[in-house]
Amino acid sequence: NAGVTQTPKFQVLKTGQSMTLQCAQDMNHNSMYWYRQDPGMGLRLIYYSASEGTTDKGEVPNGYNVSRLNKREFSLRLESAAPSQTSVYFCASIGGSPGLAGLYPYTQYFGPGTRLTVL
Amino acid sequence: DAKTTQPNSMESNEEEPVHLPCNHSTISGTDYIHWYRQLPSQGPEYVIHGLTSNVNNRMASLAIAEDRKSSTLILHRATLRDAAVYYCILRDEVNNAGNMLTFGGGTRLMVKP
Numbered sequence: 001n002a003g004v005t006q007t008p009k010f011q012v013l014k015t016g017q018s019m020t021l022q023c024a025q026d027m028n029h030n031s032m033y034w035y036r037q038d039p040g041m042g043l044r045l046i047y048y049s050a051s052e053g054t055t056d057k058g059e060v061p062n063g064y065n066v067s068r069l070n071k072r073e074f075s076l077r078l079e080s081a082a083p084s085q086t087s088v089y090f091c092a093s094i095g096g097s098p099g100l101a102g103l104y105p106y107t108q109y110f111g112p113g114t115r116l117t118v119l
Numbered sequence: 120d121a122k123t124t125q126p127n128s129m130e131s132n133e134e135e136p137v138h139l140p141c142n143h144s145t146i147s148g149t150d151y152i153h154w155y156r157q158l159p160s161q162g163p164e165y166v167i168h169g170l171t172s173n174v175n176n177r178m179a180s181l182a183i184a185e186d187r188k189s190s191t192l193i194l195h196r197a198t199l200r201d202a203a204v205y206y207c208i209l210r211d212e213v214n215n216a217g218n219m220l221t222f223g224g225g226t227r228l229m230v231k232p
């Protein structure tokens with residue numbers, strides 16, 4: 001059970017180049033997420049997929065596209081990279097457990113991150 | 120989701136208890152209190168969560184005020200490995216279709232040998 005895996009671990013791009021960040025989870029989770037974390041800051045949500053076949057924008061979606069390829073995989077694409085997209089990118093998925101009074105606090109599991117530099 | 124307020128940083132000595140505070144005065148009845156931490160160069164990891172009652176697990180304890188407007192994460196004996204950024208996050212488990220987490224700045228915990 002590998003949890004959440006991400007590839008690549010590091011990437012350097014030139015302005016205008018494109019690339020796809022890959023994420024996979026083997027926990028049979030329905031929901032998956034892409035966050036970015038700039039130096040010294042908290043994480044900000046880019047896109048999420050609440051279930052296979054659906055995707056929704058988060059707080060900072062501009063400049064990104066996503067694909068929920070199947071239940072396991074959720075990819076993030078930069079079509080034309082910009083220096084402002086230099087960041088560490090984290091993928092996450094959610095698993096849950098029953099809570100009190102029918103509420104379900106879902107625990108989020110994170111991948112190790114992809115460190116992206118755009119020159 | 121309601122906002123949380125945490126100190127930017129705290130220091131502790133190794134093997135001493137650490138109390139990390141979090142204020143959330145606008146918490147609603149359906150907000151769960153979640154704590155995550157992020158070790159250097161790693162993704163965040165779940166620590167603990169609670170609704171109204173105090174909670175204990177193998178990593179930490181969570182003490183929740185009676186009015187739920189504040190909470191405290193307690194590490195019983197800090198180790199060097201506990202040096203991390205700790206995030207206190209509220210999440211509405213009823214009206215949050217995406218089950219997403221909203222991260223603030225967190226508290227950077229430094230542990231001295």
